[in-house]
Amino acid sequence: MVGTTVEWYDFFIYAFAANLVFQQLFFAPAGPEVGQLAALASIGLSFLFRPLGAFLAGHFGDRLGRRPMLVITLLLMGTATVAVGLLPTFETIGIAAPVLLILCRILQGISAGGEWGGAILMAVEHAPEGRRGLFGQFPQLGVPFGMLIASGVLAIMQAVTTDEQWLSWGWRVPFLGSIVLILVGFWVRRTVEESPVFEEMQSLKVRESAPIAVLFKTALPIVIFAALIFAGNNGVGYMITGGFVQGYASRPTDAPVPGLGFDGPAVQIAVLCAAAMWAIFTAVGGWLSDIIGRKNTYLIGYGVLAAATIPLFELVKQGPLMIGVAGCLLAIGLGLTYGPQAAWYAEAFPASVRFSGVSISYAIGAVIGGAFSPLIAQWIMNTFDGNTWAVIPYLLLLIVVAVFGTLMMKDRKDIPLTSQIEIDGTWQKIMDEPAKK
Incomplete structure (x- = not known):
């Protein structure tokens, strides 16, 4: 959880800054509208490199262990x-300047693509039977905690600097301050024990020489459906986690790309409250999935998320207080469709290709969902003269796609996670022969 919090603090700081200042600092010659779209596109660009990070971390994580990948991805992100x-x-x-900025964002994308899979497997593969949802929600909590810290730091910096100071050096402080979190996360991840499932794989010599090839040969439909179940959560969530709402709410009304002109620190505090609510319901979602199952928890969560999406922008237009309300309503559905994800993904794949399976599914789902959702939302608003209602059908479509994936995925709650292969639709344990046989 500590390591994931550090990773996603770094990721969110970039997304928030891209919405607030990067158009002026790195893309100004492109003009206000094109420059803002370019800044938002740089957020999504990293998602295109998440699959590369997932492929690399998945391959080496299934062969060399979960823990080394956690340390490497943390240092790369930092x-x-x-x-x-x-x-x-x-x-x-x-x-x-923009070339180097994009290069840094690509490195963040590679890191994010590999980090999540290792983090959730370390949690879930250590979990007692019947409590995987509860254990798996801890690394999931790192995402809302990362957003909470990022929002808090930005609120402080916007409050203590003038507009000129903010554009000159204030925006840099949250990025440079990341080094403190990195040192803490590095120490924690260096001391954690390797996953017991991977240690068993080593002792039984159950390892694939090419885990990704085996994954696509034997479990491609699972990868696709697992990716789809994440698309709705990630796409809708990135209206806030991607900084779109913050940028829209706090940009001046007379800006070249106009916003609502609300007080920047007040907006960040409202988002901070939403992040806290997201963390609470992420924990609830993981716990609840141990009781009623992963699929049922997801279906409830997506119903809540759809209901909260419809009035999202109308609430945002009412001011910082209602931005907090809108964010908290959204956070309930986001948490219920995020808390169980670690356990459901881990239970979907056999041990010998599990790191590859969960990482690649997560990365593809992020590309489908959140990669360019802020960019698409801004483009839709530009096309429809700033009409925010035009964005809602796009967000609801992502939820429909995710519900389809949810219905197609099997719920394998509490299935053994030790070294297995799938035979006739069920995982069977392998005692002394490689999984490929």
Whole structure:
């Protein structure tokens, strides 16, 4: 949970800054509207590299262990984040500035693509039977906690700096401050024990030489459906976690890309409250899935998320207080469709290709869902003269896609997680022969 919090603090700081200042600092020559779209596109660009991170971490995580990948991805994310805080702007070094910014974002995407799978497997594969949903929600909590810290730091920096100071150096402080969190996360991840399931795989020599090839040969439909169940959560969630609502709410009404002109720190505090609610219902979702099953929890969660999506922007327009209300309503559905994900993904794949399976499914789902949802939402608003109602059908479509994936996925709650292969639709334990046989 600590390591995942650090990873996602770094990820969210970039998304929030892209909505607030990157158009002016890195993409200004493109013009206000195109520059804002370019800044939002840079958020989504990292998602395209998540599958690469998932492939690399999955391959080596299934062969070398879960723990080494956790340490490597944490350091990669941290290095890229601190580098963003040190970058000169377009005014200083010209076109090299956005090029270097995008390179840092790509490194963040590779890290995020590999980090999540290792984190959730370390939690779920240590869990006692019947409590995987509860244990699996801890690394999931790192995402709302990362957003909570990111929102809090940004609120403080916007409150203590003038507009000129904020654009000059204030936005850099949250990026540079990441180094403290990285040191803490590195220490924690270095001391955690390797997954008992991976240790059993080593002792029984149940390892695939090419786990990704085996995954696609034997479990491609599972990868697809698992990716779809995440698309709705990630796409709708990125209206807030991707910084779109914050940018829309706090940009001045007379800006080239107009917003609502609300007080920036007040907006960030409202989002902070939503992040706290997201954390609470992520924990509830993991716990509830141990009782009623992963699929049932997801279906309830997506029903709540759809209901909260419809009035989202109308509430946002009422001011920071109602932004907090809208975010908290959204957070209930987001939590219920995020808390059980670690356990459901882990139970969907056999041990020898599990790291690859969960990482690649998560990465593909993120590409389908959240990768470009802020960009698409802004493009829709530009096309329909700022009409936020035009964005709602797009978000509801993502939820429909996710519900389809949920209905197609098997619920294998409490299935053994030790070294297995699938035979006739059920996992069977392998005692002394490689899984490929």
